[in-house]
Amino acid sequence: xxxxxxxxxxxxxxxxxxxxxxxxxxxxxxxxxxxxxxxxxxxxxxxxxxxxxxxxxxxxxxxxxxxxxxxxxxxxxxxxxxxxxxxxxxxxxxxxxxxxxxxxxxxxxxxxxxxxxxxxxxxxxxxxxxxxxxxxxxxxxxxxxxxxxxxxxxxxxxxxxxxxxxxxxxxxxxxxxxxxxxxxxxxxxxxxxxxxxxxxxxxxxxxxxxxxxxxxxxxxxxxxxxxxxxxxxxxxxxxxxxxxxxxxxxxxxxxxxxxxxxxxxxxxxxxxxxxxxxxxxxxxxxxxxxxxxxxxx
Numbered sequence: 001x002x003x004x005x006x007x008x009x010x011x012x013x014x015x016x017x018x019x020x021x022x023x024x025x026x027x028x029x030x031x032x033x034x035x036x037x038x039x040x041x042x043x044x045x046x047x048x049x050x051x052x053x054x055x056x057x058x059x060x061x062x063x064x065x066x067x068x069x070x071x072x073x074x075x076x077x078x079x080x081x082x083x084x085x086x087x088x089x090x091x092x093x094x095x096x097x098x099x100x101x102x103x104x105x106x107x108x109x110x111x112x113x114x115x116x117x118x119x120x121x122x123x124x125x126x127x128x129x130x131x132x133x134x135x136x137x138x139x140x141x142x143x144x145x146x147x148x149x150x151x152x153x154x155x156x157x158x159x160x161x162x163x164x165x166x167x168x169x170x171x172x173x174x175x176x177x178x179x180x181x182x183x184x185x186x187x188x189x190x191x192x193x194x195x196x197x198x199x200x201x202x203x204x205x206x207x208x209x210x211x212x213x214x215x216x217x218x219x220x221x222x223x224x225x226x227x228x229x230x231x232x233x234x235x236x237x238x239x240x241x242x243x244x245x246x247x248x249x250x251x252x253x254x255x256x257x258x259x260x261x262x263x264x265x266x267x268x269x270x271x272x273x274x275x276x277x278x279x280x281x282x283x284x285x286x287x288x289x290x291x292x293x294x295x296x297x
Contacts, residue, residue: 001041002074005067007034008046011054012064013135068267089118090274093131093140097218097235098260099123102158102282102289103141110281117274125192125216129153132263138275141282143193144259156279157261159292161235163198165249166221168228176249177207184230186213186221194258198233201256222246236291259295 010020011031021028039046046060056064094103099121107119124131128140133153145155165176173179187209188195202209213230215221221232226245235258239246262282264275286294 001038002071004034004038004041005070007031008038008060009064009067009071011035011047012056012060015055016053086114086274086277087116088274089120090139090278091120091122091137092278093122093124093128093137093142095125095128095142095260096123097237098141102285105288106278106282106285109285110278113281114274114277129263132265135265138264138272139278140263141260142263144261145193145263152266154264154266155261156264157259157295158282159261159286159289159294160257160259161237161291161293162255162257163201163233163251164236165231165233165251166225166239166246167231167249168225169245169247170228171231171247173249176251177205179231179249180207181210184211184213185209186215186224186230186232189214189216192216194235197256197258201233201254205254238290257293261295 007020007026011017014020017028017031017035020026021031035046042059042063044059046057046063047054048057092103103121107121110117110119122137124140128137128142129145131137132140141158144157165179167173167179167183171179171182173182188198190196190199213224215224215232218234218237221234222237222239222242224230225232226242236248262279264272264279283294286292
């Protein structure tokens, strides 16, 4: 009955047999067969079927936690508790600033410990809470999202980094305010939370922006500053090849921070053993993240 339980929970999550079939890579008739077998096994009808929708009835509501528990128990039996015993897959989203650094290091360590786990890592910007809620990702490393009204998603803080202003090395500015006044400012798009955070900071500081170039990615900003195009406010990060071409200005008592963490579903469909193991690996790697102050549990 395990496959039938998985199909049942998929229909619960996505609302229709068609949507569940698409998510599971099955035909709609196969989903219907699974539900019919499960209803025959339990001896009760599980859904109110109205048009294309499938809504849980009282019997279905009662079965749902039992089905989740059965899959969790099976997952623990299959994965075991020893090193290298985890089997399955994990879909992870990551913002650019951690995709090639923290996330890459964590993947190396996790892969060595759990070679039987298949991982799909996708770079994407923004909070990604909606992507996790829609189950496009099992986990996503992102900036702090607004989860006030989202009870199905859990936030796990990882670290915070101070913002700094970077300017061309040849600038004559003596502090960050002079640098802002003397050079074109390159800002994150205001549709991103980081862009809003920086804009709020500049407003509080009473800084008027002379002209602006909108840039979406951290590595692009660093390259443009190194090329003397302008200045930018970024979370402090290793500058790599641009180190000799870029000058950093700190904000002193006015320093503010970008918080990065993980969003995950509050109730993972299969118990979340693989996700838990990956989170533990990430928390270990945070200790080696440059300029980061760990804030995870």
